[in-house]
Amino acid sequence: MRARIWTSLRALPWTSRRGNCIFSWVTSERAPAYLHQATRVALRRITHHDQEEFTGLAKASAEFHRPWIYMPTTATEFYAYLARFDHGAAEGLLVCICETGAIAGFINITEIVRSSYQRGTLGYGVFTSAAGQGYMSEGFELVFRLAFHDLKLHRLEADIQPGNSGSLNLVRRLGFRNEGYSPGLVLIKGVWRDHERWAITSDIIKTMH
Ligand SMILES: CC(C)(COP(=O)(O)OP(=O)(O)OC[C@H]1O[C@@H](n2cnc3c(N)ncnc32)[C@H](O)[C@@H]1OP(=O)(O)O)[C@@H](O)C(=O)NCCC(=O)NCCS
Numbered sequence: 001m002r003a004r005i006w007t008s009l010r011a012l013p014w015t016s017r018r019g020n021c022i023f024s025w026v027t028s029e030r031a032p033a034y035l036h037q038a039t040r041v042a043l044r045r046i047t048h049h050d051q052e053e054f055t056g057l058a059k060a061s062a063e064f065h066r067p068w069i070y071m072p073t074t075a076t077e078f079y080a081y082l083a084r085f086d087h088g089a090a091e092g093l094l095v096c097i098c099e100t101g102a103i104a105g106f107i108n109i110t111e112i113v114r115s116s117y118q119r120g121t122l123g124y125g126v127f128t129s130a131a132g133q134g135y136m137s138e139g140f141e142l143v144f145r146l147a148f149h150d151l152k153l154h155r156l157e158a159d160i161q162p163g164n165s166g167s168l169n170l171v172r173r174l175g176f177r178n179e180g181y182s183p184g185l186v187l188i189k190g191v192w193r194d195h196e197r198w199a200i201t202s203d204i205i206k207t208m209h
Contacts, residue, residue, distance in 0.1 A: 034096075035150070036142040041104060041135050043142040046085065046092040051078045053103055054094075057127040064128045068164050070189070071125065084110065091120075093146070095139030097130065104130035107143045109156065118154035120147060124167075140174050148202040155202075159185055159195040168196070175208050176200045 034042040046054070055078050058071035065071060072078040085092035090110040094103050105126035112120040122143075126136045147153045158176060160167045176198040184192035 035093075036145050037098065038138045038142055040098055041095050041138045041142070042098055043107075043139060043146065044094055044096060045087075046082060046094050046106065048079070048082060050094065050103065051075055054078060054106075057103060057129065061125070061128045064131065065125055067188070068161060068167065069123070069125050088112070091146075091151075093143060095126075095135060095142075097135065102129075103127065104135040105139060107136075107139055109143070109147060109151075109153075112151075112153070118152065120151075120153055120156055122156055122158045124158075136170060137173060140170075144200070144205055148205055153202070156200050158198045160198060161193055161195055171198045171200075174200065175204055177204065 034044045036043045054071075055073050055075065058065075059073045061071070062073065072081045082092065084090050085108070089112045091108065091112070093107050093109070095105045095107060096102065097104050105124065107122065107124040109120040109122060124136065124140075126132075144156075147156055158167070158171055159182070160171065162181075177200065179197045179199050181194065181196055183194045185195040186193050
């Protein structure tokens, strides 16, 4: 009997059964369909349901994000952003707070290349309401699980502007390796910006755990 209940639970369209995330599933208007969860945060794909919350948070965080990133603050911008995530070459992911289900930040894996590369490029940001509390570090651990285990990637890359100390602290803390420097790598608001090249591979993760 117990085994049958467990089998039924496993068949439900959500992956979280432990901790507070079950509470947010029961109380939220929509099932979050978390891909992975940790103690304080859970990871799920972004959907069109997130438009209002996401653009509201992006507006409130615009000053904090600049000059590093520019996130969608209108519905039109949001849907153009959402269209980039085809679940093949690009995954748009949200880090959510278990207790409330609120969006803390986002971590996207784009430019996914298969075959002998098995790599992806990271784009991420926390919203001001959740900044500086370790939610993104915890969220990244879930992204590693998704990328290296579920998606079978070998390598994740992050290109970071030299003055972006918040982002550099984060990748150092997570065990990324600095692999070099590319002048004028990315066009941001009309200017080709230099970037440090950071990466983490599945073998580094294995030695860390
Ligand atoms: C980069 C960025 C996502 C990091 O966000 P963050 O909230 O600082 O990251 P974390 O969730 O890991 O929080 C870490 C901070 O929380 C603190 N913290 C508090 N409680 C913590 C906990 N329980 N566990 C871990 N850290 C905790 C840490 O001490 C750390 O502070 P510090 O950096 O001053 O040492 C954020 O600065 C950001 O969005 N920047 C603008 C956008 C951007 O630059 N994106 C990347 C472009 S390359």
